[in-house]
Amino acid sequence: MLWNIDLTLVDVTIVTRDAYADAFRQVTGRPLVKLAPAMGRPDSEIIFETLAINGIVTGDDHLPRFIDALARSFAARRKRLNKDGQVMPGAKEALKAVARLDGVVQSVLTGTIKSNAALKLNAFGLDKYVDVEVGGYGEEVYPKATLLQVAQGRVKALYGFRCDGANTVLIGDSARDVQAARIAGASMIAVASGRSTATELHEAGADIVLPDLTDAPALVAAVAHLTTPMDRKAG
Incomplete structure (x- = not known):
């Protein structure tokens, strides 16, 4: 089970925007005028577009420098996550319910860079339900569908499970998440x-669309519908 984080499990949009503005200033020496929209995209893509729309000619070092600055800026604001952010309704109960299924490994497939993803989960006590080491993250410059396959490879390497499309479920909130699952x-x-x-989610090709995560039994039923007992025991 791979979970998207932002607007699926948590909403920390205000803190993220502030961290981006600070990181932009650190890297360019200029104030951020416009932040590229997320729309389910990885931080690496958002960074490049943000630099471009603010008139910055990028070089080879811009992405690693920006990622480092973003990690520092977000970490400096971690105490604001609970104050200015929120866990999405039903998210913790949903994670707990899925964790009870036999043979399930839960991780994340997120556009957020790894260090910031871990802080987001930890701030709301969600990190105990996922293995962040086998996830896919926004500093990895892959299309999201490829990143999903990278995460599958990490699960297989660490847990020894057969991990392919037949026993992998992605849970996310954007049409881009749906497209990544379809391609992978x-x-x-x-x-x-x-x-x-x-x-939009139906039209993008989602197998099942839920209004939110507040109905944990419905989520578990959806997982059961999309997998088989043998698949779940195999990983």
């Missing part, structure tokens, strides 16, 4: 808690 051959449970509507 994984099942997709979409949650209409972000900026993509239920109709």
Whole structure:
């Protein structure tokens, strides 16, 4: 089970925007005028577009410098996550319910860089339900579908499970999450808690669309529908 983080499990948009503005200033020496929209994209892609739309000619060192600055800026604001952010309704109960399924490994497939993803999960006590070491993250410059396959490889290497499209479920809130699952051959449970509507998620090809995560039994039933007992025991 791979979970998207932002607007699926947590909403820390205000803190993220502030961290981006600070990182931009550190890297360019200029104030941030416009931040590229997330739309389910990885931080690496958002960084490049943000630099471009603010008139910065990028060089080979811009991405690593920006990622380092973003990690520092976000970490400096970690105490604000609970104050200015929130866990999405039902997220913790959903993670707990899925964790009870036999043979399930839960991790994340997120556009957020790894260090910031860990801080987001930890701030709301969600980190205990996922193995962050086998996830896919925003500093890894892959298309999201390829990143999903990278995460599958990490699960297989660490846990020894057969890990392919037949026993992988992605849970996310954006049409881009759905597209990544489709390309990678994984099942997709979409949650209409972000900026993509239920109709858009259906049209993108989600297997199942839920309004939110508040109905944990419905989520577990969706997982059961998309996998088989043998698949779950195999990973």
